[in-house]
């Protein structure tokens with residue numbers, strides 16, 4: 247029997263808990279503030295930013311969307327980030343990715359103050375994750391959301407063989423670190439990996455984040471595996487699909503996330519939760 251991991255339901259439950267924390271803060275006169283910076287007009291990014299803004303407002307977060315032209319320079323963007331670093335009404339800063347080619351992603355993510363880093367992409371926060379010192383540390387929202395699935399569905403990771411396909415800073419690397427910290431034996435595979443299918447066939451836990459529609463087929467998956475699909479791809483009919491061929495793989499996996507309504511909704515919920523955590527940590531530090 248295959249269990250479909252329901253991201254929409256888990257996101258709703260996560261948001262309920264976050265709302266309680268927002269109310270606790272409101273009772274103390276504190277309103278969490280989130281700014282999402284969008285450079286250019288990428289259609290998918292515009293949709294994600296709109297959804298983040300809608301969700302934040304609905305939950306009582308002070309939400310700011312800063313739309314910037316495609317032509318903005320890296321220096322101008324970094325100046326704007328510095329202004330939010332110094333803004334006491336803003337607790338969490340997120341720069342929507344991808345950025346236009348002329349802007350260096352590393353320069354931009356390192357310009358965000360680590361204590362306002364909504365995405366957990368700052369090297370200080372990634373470093374804390376690597377050394378497993380994650381108290382009061384923001385963690386990349388998609389991998390953090392995936393860890394919530396494991397917890398909610400009582401999927402044990404200890405001693406399991408995990409394969410993460412994809413080595414991005416958004417998903418692959420932080421995901422691998424979280425799995426190692428949970429005592430899984432982890433392999434990161436990527437475009438230079440030889441005999442990928444032999445590796446994935448061994449995985450008890452398979453996380454796929456490559457950005458290629460239906461990249462993983464049933465033949466690549468172990469019977470009874472837990473399959474987590476991070477892909478947001480379009481098929482030939484322009485339908486939203488994942489990196490995993492869901493219809494094939496669902497018959498082989500014990501647990502599988504669908505696309506849509508799998509990992510995606512949890513990414514936004516974790517952003518809300520993390521905005522609230524950053525606010526709480528900063529209020530604790532400021533007395």
Ligand SMILES: Nc1nc2c(c(=O)[nH]1)N[C@@H](CN(C=O)c1ccc(C(=O)N[C@@H](CCC(=O)O)C(=O)O)cc1)CN2
Nearest residue numbers: 294341342343344365387388506507508510511513514
């Ligand atoms: N700074 C960041 N940029 C990007 C991140 C990120 O975590 N931080 N992740 C992705 C995009 N993303 C959030 O930003 C995101 C993608 C998808 C979803 C989602 O809910 N998807 C829905 C389907 C939506 C649709 O119909 O197209 C689903 O899966 O059900 C949320 C957030 C890249 N950039």
